[in-house]
Amino acid sequence: xxxxxxxxxxxxxxxxxxxxxxxxxxxxxxxxxxxxxxxxxxxxxxxxxxxxxxxxxxxxxxxxxxxxxxxxxxxxxxxxxxxxxxxxxxxxxxxxxxxxxxxxxxxxxxxxxxxxxxxxxxxxxxxxxx
Amino acid sequence: xxxxxxxxxxxxxxxxxxxxxxxxxxxxxxxxxxxxxxxxxxxxxxxxxxxxxxxxxxxxxxxxxxxxxxxxxxxxxxxxxxxxxxxxxxxxxxxxxxxxxxxxxxxxxxxxxxxxxxxxxxxxxxxxxxxxxxxxxxxxxxxxxxxxxxxxxxxxxxxxxxxxxxxxxxxxxxxxxxxxxxxxxxxxxxxxxxxxxxxxxxxxxxxxxxxxxxx
Numbered sequence: 001x002x003x004x005x006x007x008x009x010x011x012x013x014x015x016x017x018x019x020x021x022x023x024x025x026x027x028x029x030x031x032x033x034x035x036x037x038x039x040x041x042x043x044x045x046x047x048x049x050x051x052x053x054x055x056x057x058x059x060x061x062x063x064x065x066x067x068x069x070x071x072x073x074x075x076x077x078x079x080x081x082x083x084x085x086x087x088x089x090x091x092x093x094x095x096x097x098x099x100x101x102x103x104x105x106x107x108x109x110x111x112x113x114x115x116x117x118x119x120x121x122x123x124x125x126x127x128x129x130x
Numbered sequence: 131x132x133x134x135x136x137x138x139x140x141x142x143x144x145x146x147x148x149x150x151x152x153x154x155x156x157x158x159x160x161x162x163x164x165x166x167x168x169x170x171x172x173x174x175x176x177x178x179x180x181x182x183x184x185x186x187x188x189x190x191x192x193x194x195x196x197x198x199x200x201x202x203x204x205x206x207x208x209x210x211x212x213x214x215x216x217x218x219x220x221x222x223x224x225x226x227x228x229x230x231x232x233x234x235x236x237x238x239x240x241x242x243x244x245x246x247x248x249x250x251x252x253x254x255x256x257x258x259x260x261x262x263x264x265x266x267x268x269x270x271x272x273x274x275x276x277x278x279x280x281x282x283x284x285x286x287x288x289x290x291x292x293x294x295x296x297x298x299x300x301x302x303x304x305x306x307x308x309x310x311x312x313x314x315x316x317x318x319x320x321x322x323x324x325x326x327x328x329x330x331x332x333x334x335x336x337x338x339x340x341x342x343x344x345x
Contacts, residue, residue, distance in 0.1 A: 015145050015148065015149045016141075016142060016145050017142060017145045017146045017149055017335060017338060017339060018149055020338065020339035020342045020343065021338045021339060021342075023339075023342045024338070024339055024340045024341065024342045027341060027342065061152050061156070061173065061174075087156065088152065088153040088156035088157065089156035089159050089160060089172075090156075090160055091159065091160055091163045091169055091170070093163075093169040094169070108153065108156075109153065109264075109338075
């Protein structure tokens with residue numbers, strides 16, 4: 001029997017509706033995972049320091065902060081954490097800078113299929129670690 | 131303080147509208163970046179619904195020089211006018227940033243009106259089309275027209291607007307080639323359109339949040 005691993009995921013988005021959309025997808029994909037939510041950069045940093053989530057999803061368009069700088073800061077606080085940056089802005093420069101920051105680019109609005117694919121890769125990576 | 135609006139969006143409806151505006155503006159940034167062959171940063175610090183008089187007041191208090199606007203009319207379940215507004219002094223900068231690069235100044239001057247209309251068209255269409263698509267409605271959008279003047283004139287275009295008109299007021303920051311340009315997008319909606327928008331946003335929230343909404 002396959003054991004169900006329970007991971008913790010942090011959803012960072014200033015839009016409540018966007019966080020709800022991710023939650024809806026997670027209800028289907030990984031209902032057993034623990035979820036944390038942050039509505040701004042400060043809450044995100046605090047959540048990472050306190051709860052050390054396994055995965056973080058960051059909205060790119062949050063006001064008042066360079067989101068890729070936030071991605072780098074979160075990874076520094078928790079280097080093992082997988083990070084995806086969600087943006088509707090598919091400019092190549094942004095996709096490139098996202099990868100350079102060690103994060104995965106996911107197009108907004110997020111689809112269940114795209115989120116599922118990203119999380120599947122994250123799970124495989126985590127489970128292959130010694 | 132804002133006057134009470136005859137039809138107000140609740141917190142989640144305004145959140146949904148802001149998300150849609152952000153999606154639309156990101157789409158526009160993508161198109162402009164292809165035109166400019168350089169990264170374009172377009173951000174939306176705030177979206178508000180205000181009465182028409184307040185929109186006029188906000189702009190005239192913040193902007194003391196003459197303004198330029200790209201104006202388009204949209205029709206469908208939601209009917210209204212869309213305006214991209216910024217200080218006239220910055221319109222040349224905006225055009226230069228978008229088509230700029232290696233183009234000589236005199237050619238840019240010659241192209242200014244055309245490029246301005248095109249830039250405005252990309253931004254307004256990006257917003258309107260994205261909102262309409264996500265709300266599962268279609269809109270017809272007129273060709274862009276360039277207006278010069280003061281904020282009151284932009285909000286009093288013929289035919290005379292009904293007194294209860296509301297304005298979806300969007301602050302825009304535009305950064306390209308080390309230039310930073312601030313402007314506004316204003317969408318004027320009459321009461322029936324506002325009622326339709328509220329209902330469509332409610333349905334959209336239901337689709338996006340689904341079972342999470344009840345919890």
